[in-house]
Amino acid sequence: MLVMRRRAGEGFLIGVDIEIEILEVSPTRVKIGIVAPDVLQIVRKEVVLTRQENLTASRTAPPQTIAWLSRNLSKPRHGASAGLTAVKDLTDSARFVSEFEKTNS
Amino acid sequence: MSKYFGELDYSAEAVFQFPEGIPGFEDQSAFVFLEQSQTHPLVFMQSLLNPGLCFIAVPGLVADPTYHPDLSPEDLALLGLSPEPSPQTGSDILCLTLVTVSEQAGPTVNLASPIVLNLRNRKGVQAILPSSGYALQHPLLAQGDLVPCS
Numbered sequence: 001m002l003v004m005r006r007r008a009g010e011g012f013l014i015g016v017d018i019e020i021e022i023l024e025v026s027p028t029r030v031k032i033g034i035v036a037p038d039v040l041q042i043v044r045k046e047v048v049l050t051r052q053e054n055l056t057a058s059r060t061a062p063p064q065t066i067a068w069l070s071r072n073l074s075k076p077r078h079g080a081s082a083g084l085t086a087v088k089d090l091t092d093s094a095r096f097v098s099e100f101e102k103t104n105s
Numbered sequence: 106m107s108k109y110f111g112e113l114d115y116s117a118e119a120v121f122q123f124p125e126g127i128p129g130f131e132d133q134s135a136f137v138f139l140e141q142s143q144t145h146p147l148v149f150m151q152s153l154l155n156p157g158l159c160f161i162a163v164p165g166l167v168a169d170p171t172y173h174p175d176l177s178p179e180d181l182a183l184l185g186l187s188p189e190p191s192p193q194t195g196s197d198i199l200c201l202t203l204v205t206v207s208e209q210a211g212p213t214v215n216l217a218s219p220i221v222l223n224l225r226n227r228k229g230v231q232a233i234l235p236s237s238g239y240a241l242q243h244p245l246l247a248q249g250d251l252v253p254c255s
Contacts, residue, residue: 046235050218051128053241054231057160057205057215058130060108065206066161070144072246073167 107151108159110139120153121222124183127231128218133158136229138201138222148201150220160220162201168214168245174200176221180232184223198223204245213242 004012011021017037024031034042061069107113119137126133135153140146146167152158165172181188184198192198199222202214216239222229 044233044235046217046233047128049241050215050231050233053205053215053218054127054129054160054203056207057203058158059206061161061204061206065212066109066144066147069161069204069206069212069245070147073146073163 107139107149108157109149109151113137113139113151118227121227121229123229123231125230127220128233130158138162147204150201150203161204161206162220163204163214163245165200165202165216165219168202168243169216169239172200172202172216172239174216174219174221174232174234174237174239176232177234180221180230183230184221184228185226186223192223197225202243205242210242210244212245213240214245215241216243217241 006012006022008022008025011019011033013019018040019035021033021035022030023033036042115137121136121138123134123136125131130152133152133154137151137153139149139151146163148162148164150160150162165174176184178188181192186192186197194200201220201222202216203218203220204212204214206212217235217237218231218233218241220229221232
């Protein structure tokens, strides 16, 4: 990895048509200006990683995996309603989280 | 129609709007969240626009009992919330984490980008917490619990 030191107001070029300028430096963050051709997509790295993870997560899980997961995960103490629920206000999960927060605080 | 449950009945109040979709699925702007007793505590995040798209999620605290994501002001604004007073998990908002099942490793959850739901106005966002220290692939079960899936 190429490493260089720059101050606010300084910049550098990548190739001939991509320009990066350091606009502002604070103790925890750096503000960066980018000039690049429109065809180049500029995306925050964590968004790209999240996208990849989402694509993997969207794959179909086999029924036995779903059954196995639910068997092995800790259960909320209240009983879930029988049958499939379109979670109208996500009461089950919400209640579970509230109880959890109470017992853990 | 849903991916795992066939034909579904749901009321309009069950629908959560995701104005920006989620990364990789930017056009998916509406989801319903389903749960059933047999698969507790899993929550199924079913897209309304694409019947073939359904994520499996668990409440963040199931995956990590100390889970406490700090939401960015931008994400809070998307949810129609302000940073002060901080929203209460369980009554104002709900944090779900998406489960990934891979054949090589055990199941993992994405703690770095939770699905955050505003329970009051039914808006949702996938919050991205780059410097939180939370992992994109957090093991869902302790290593000792792992058994073959099939």
